Amino acid sequence: MGALKYSRQRESIIELLRARGDHPTADMIYESVRQIYPNISLGTVYRNLSLLVNIGEITKISTPEGADRFDARTSPHNHFICRKCHNVMDLEMENIDHIMEKAGRRSPGVIDGYTVHFFGICKECTKK
Amino acid sequence: MGALKYSRQRESIIELLRARGDHPTADMIYESVRQIYPNISLGTVYRNLSLLVNIGEITKISTPEGADRFDARTSPHNHFICRKCHNVMDLEMENIDHIMEKAGRRSPGVIDGYTVHFFGICKECTKK
DNA sequence: TTCGTTGCAAATGTTTTGCACCTGA
DNA sequence: TCAGGTGCAAAACATTTGCAACGAA
Numbered sequence A, B: 001m002g003a004l005k006y007s008r009q010r011e012s013i014i015e016l017l018r019a020r021g022d023h024p025t026a027d028m029i030y031e032s033v034r035q036i037y038p039n040i041s042l043g044t045v046y047r048n049l050s051l052l053v054n055i056g057e058i059t060k061i062s063t064p065e066g067a068d069r070f071d072a073r074t075s076p077h078n079h080f081i082c083r084k085c086h087n088v089m090d091l092e093m094e095n096i097d098h099i100m101e102k103a104g105r106r107s108p109g110v111i112d113g114y115t116v117h118f119f120g121i122c123k124e125c126t127k128k
Numbered sequence C: 001t002t003c004g005t006t007g008c009a010a011a012t013g014t015t016t017t018g019c020a021c022c023t024g025a
Numbered sequence D: 001t002c003a004g005g006t007g008c009a010a011a012a013c014a015t016t017t018g019c020a021a022c023g024a025a
Helices: A008-019 A026-033 A042-054 A098-104 A123-127 B008-019 B026-033 B042-054 B098-104 B123-127
Strands: A059-061 A069-071 A078-082 A088-091 A109-122 B059-061 B069-071 B078-082 B088-091 B109-122
Touching: A008 A026, A008 A042, A026 A042, A042 A059, A078 B109, A098 A109, A098 B109, A109 A123, A109 B078, A109 B098, A109 B123, A123 B109, B008 B026, B008 B042, B026 B042, B042 B059, B098 B109, B109 B123
Parallel strands: A078 A109, B078 B109
Antiparallel strands: A059 A069, A078 A088, A109 B109, B059 B069, B078 B088
């Protein structure tokens, strides 16, 4: 593949993702960026998101419900997913990288990473 | 919702899932069950899988690549996912439920479960 | 000029659903 | 009998891709 070239669309996507601290879907990002570049297409959003994930600039979060989420925070951290509203939230907790070593002992392959999703009902949904 | 009624299709799906120890997609299950009930439809497979997941008879595994996988093994265990062939494999390892307590301390909601996916290259793919 | 990028639309892959008929209890 | 289950096909989603035009280097 060739060298990356600047694109205001891509820049805008990554900036937006950094500005909002949450974990929007491609479509949510599309709707947001559209307020600045009304002509941007959903395809461009998907193309750039996938490119940014590939170069490690952002992270993709796949959940059992609905579309994939994207995260500008690349430092390792875990997520809480609400079973009711399906929102994905950051989870501040001490490092648990030791589980990788435990998993590696009888693993069917060499482990180079992991993701943990914690499930439950979020505070907002508990109120209702 | 009303009471469950016996159906040979559902029975066949769950038996098949228990027989093969792997984690097939809905379509793989469809193709397998079709050898016994050639008239079964993909819709029926999806409907039953989702029903079985809801009553806790089986488990659904969502991965970043491709269709969801299904697992007849309901006792808690973790999975290894190959970044190359995207196969999902069981991972025998000591219990790490303690991470739930750690996560719960500053969680944005009450945690009632979690899933861990370990990533890497499986033994088969390493050979190639 | 070159080649990555974009907008648009069509295509793909996965999963859900409406409906008329079938079947277990 | 009758509510749940099924097959079929269409619909609903989420995501990818072909292509001609555009734009950064």
